[in-house]
Amino acid sequence: MCQENCPYEKRCGACRIGQGTYEEGLAEKQRRVQKGIGKYCRVNKIQGMYYPFHYRNKVHAVFGRMKNAAVAGTYAEGTHELVPIKDCLIEDAQASAIVQTVTELINSFKIWVYNEDTGRGIMRHILIRKGMSTKQIMVVLVTACVEFPHKNNFVSQLRSRHPEITTIVQNVNDQQTTMVLGERNKTLYGAGYIEDVLCGLRFRISPNSFYQVNAAQTQALYKKAIQAAALTGSETVIDTYCGIGTIGMAMASKAGQVIGVELNKQAVRDAKENAKRNNIGNIHFIAADATEYMTEMSENSMRADVIVLDPPRRGSTEEFVHAAAAVAPSRIVYVSCNPETLERDLEWFKKAGYKAKEAWPVDMFPFTDAVEVVTVLYRS
Ligand code: SAH
DSSP states (O other): OOOOOTTTTTTTOSOTTTTSSSHHHHHHHHHHHHHHHHSEEEEOOOOOOOSSSBBEEEEEEEEEEEEEEEEEEEEEETSSEEESSSOOSSHHHHHHHHHHHHHHHHHHOOOOOOOOOBBBOEEEEEEEEOOTTHHHHHHEESSSOOOTEEOOOHHHHHHOOOTTEEEEEEEOOOOOSOOOOOSEEEETTTTTSSSEEEEEEEEEOTTSSSOOOOHHHHHHHHHHHHHHOOOSOEEEOOOOOOOOHHHHHHHHTSSSSSEEEOOOOOHHHHHHHHHHHHOOOOOEESSSSHHHHHHHHHHOOOOEEEEEEOOOOOOOHHHHHHHHHTTTTEEEEEEEEHHHHHHHHHHHHHTEEEEEHHHHEEEESSSSSOEEEEEEEEEE
């Protein structure tokens, strides 16, 4: 039975620790997936984690002021009330320690913390990403303006207290927005990105690129997706919503060719670089909207054998489903992080002639409401 106590549980609301054991949480996720998509296909048993703590390799904290000092924490669920957090049970412990050090440095250098109400101040957020295999660590300091007082001293003190940090980036976010990162990055130390190894492949990850937050479970998830794609070596695969190209690259050695489609230009740059790094010659990447790209393909009488989609939480769109059906794949592998939008999308796919056959839930986010599901669909 997996249970630990969290001192912030009553105020934070970011996870469900304290509301039952890990096993109960898993059973609840299984029920939710079964209820949502059990009517479409067989749902396998959820794959959980052996040790479901400190799994997040991406850690984010927002800075605020309390009792005349800077603190780092998270907004209580659904509010704008900052809950200072020192050690989170689901986040990487090394990353939590770095957040504390950065908060101390902000106080000792007397750097102004950004105030969302007045729009004044400098330091807004911190984002830390860690390559779980490589142990490389990226610290992104999000500031409201380009000016960063005591920058060089700040960076050298941070590095001397945490020699494990491999790169430090300043990200400028001068917009009144709930988005954490702005578009401008300035590398203050190191390469400006980290690398990680996943499914035997080496990936470069930039500050703004999407990368799964739970490395161990991501491998389990991708393994299921590869198995579901049932590739024989000759297929044309389109990996849509491909991010930095992880799923497509993990499939490339089993396919004829892979085309990755992704909207975020920085992620596509990473993806291209990643293909080179891993000597994968049969994959290429396109920076485009996935629906538009597939529509263009079908207008040019191009076909695909397998389509993989891994959309954000809001799921796919009816237009995407029609565009996918128009390139006539014999099977579709849907990697979903939201059973509710998956249910809606499976209905659209059914109407477009694609029936779900089997689903595999994977627990990527223990102690939260989120659950990931790989579903394979066949043309009926
Ligand atoms: N498959 C990747 C990334 C999944 S996250 C992985 O496993 O790491 C979803 C991705 O979809 C994000 O990178 C986002 O930028 C991208 N995206 C969102 N809308 C899109 C669209 N309309 N067309 C193409 N990509 C899109």
